[in-house]
Amino acid sequence: MNKGKKIEPLVGEALLKKVKELDNLSKEEKAKACGYYTVTKNGVERVNMMKFLNALIDAEGVQLDGKQGGNGRGGRSASYRISVQSNGNLLIGSAYTSQMGLQSGDEFEISLGRKHIRLRQIDSEGNPAEEE
DSSP, rough: OOOOOOOOOOOOOHHHHHHHTTSSOHHHHHHTTOOOOOOOOTEEEEEOOOHHHHHHHHHTTTTOOOOOOSOOOOOOOOOOOOOOOSSOOOOOOOOHHHHHHHHHHHHEEEEEEEOOEEEEEOOOOSOOOOOO
């Protein structure tokens, strides 16, 4: 085992270029060649895959940490599926209403189909808004 100076982990374009050069190696071998490993007291090399993969994600410019919008509150993201609650109500959450720019007091016309419910927003004159 070479007890010499450990190489500094590659980042950014240098990391991407090196990973492409090492296309035929395993993930662990690529991580080690790019400097993402440590040597224990016993001289055992341990590959740090999480740091390596995070550095790759950063180098690619992928943003995983989404910024919270609006009033800084977290909450659920819109899944576009809801369930009937135990009291028989259907609740449309704030994720949907804020996405549509709805305000408190906005009104809707409800029409029932055989297997669907349609909501049409009512404009200020009391007429259903035109569909897009």
